Amino acid sequence: MEIERKYLIDATKLPFSPEDYPVHHIEQGYLCTEPVVRIRKDNEDYFLTYKSKGLMSREEYNLPLTKDAYNHLKSKVDGRIISKKRYVIPLSRFITRGTYSDLKIELDIFSEDLQGLVLAEVEFQDEESALSFIPPVWFGEDVTFSSEYHNSNLSQRTVL
Template sequence: MALEIERKYLLTIPYQQLIEQGIITVKSEQRIEQTYIAMDKDQELRVRRILDLSSNDYEYTHTFKNGVGLAREEVEYNITKVIYDQVIEAFGFVPLTKNRITAMFGELLVEIDVYDQVDFVVVEVEFGSMEEADSFVPPSWFGEEISFNKKYSNKAVWKQLQSEKQ
């Protein structure tokens, strides 16, 4: 099982401004719809439909995550459109939707998530080790760190969407 080590921050300035000022260089942009099909306090199963906005190609994934905090175990693999559609139809949940901008900030790869259903933008960085994550000093435009604030987690936002549906 792969280990995902990431830190997340609330973006304090519009990401478009970062692009215009040459602070970040966009590598790709995706449209993501994600739905959780099972979750417990420290485990989750989700599916995603991911549209690459430059090629208009779709990818469908199924992900299992285990753990809490900066480092979590993660297993992700591709599934077919047919399987994705069956899961979505079977559960009838409202997907969490966002655009993900993957960009370079110097030598650092950052992912910026711009959500549709909530009024915040998140920038995240993945690391190869806990030492790397612990020693990371974010630039000021990253804003408040939310790595440990569950109210900003995708899972929490998605759960809120489901309660609003009823």
């Protein structure tokens, strides 16, 4: 089960340099958007992912792929291939109170067709923690409950 909150980020208001944190170079595409069936290249790892419907909480299953299988399926993607850099940042750097000390911010900086879009996601162990979460002040609009910012929907949009 994936339980996450998602926020729009103004890159000019980041209180740090993303390059100071580990980065994942991600490329992903969607074979189906309802239900979500995605392929992803994460650095040199490859996955096929199924996600159920939902906004904050969704079932998620990841299966490993070979590079050849990924490249074969890539030609069957519906919509655009999404490219982004994901920086993994300890939330404790910004919030020291509460039960957030072990959580991480996944900061996605999109490129190519989605250049300029920056999203932050935080994953939680349970819905109660997710719903009571108070984000750092530099987080922008909460788009958790907007399917518009699901990557599967971004892959289908013609304009950002």
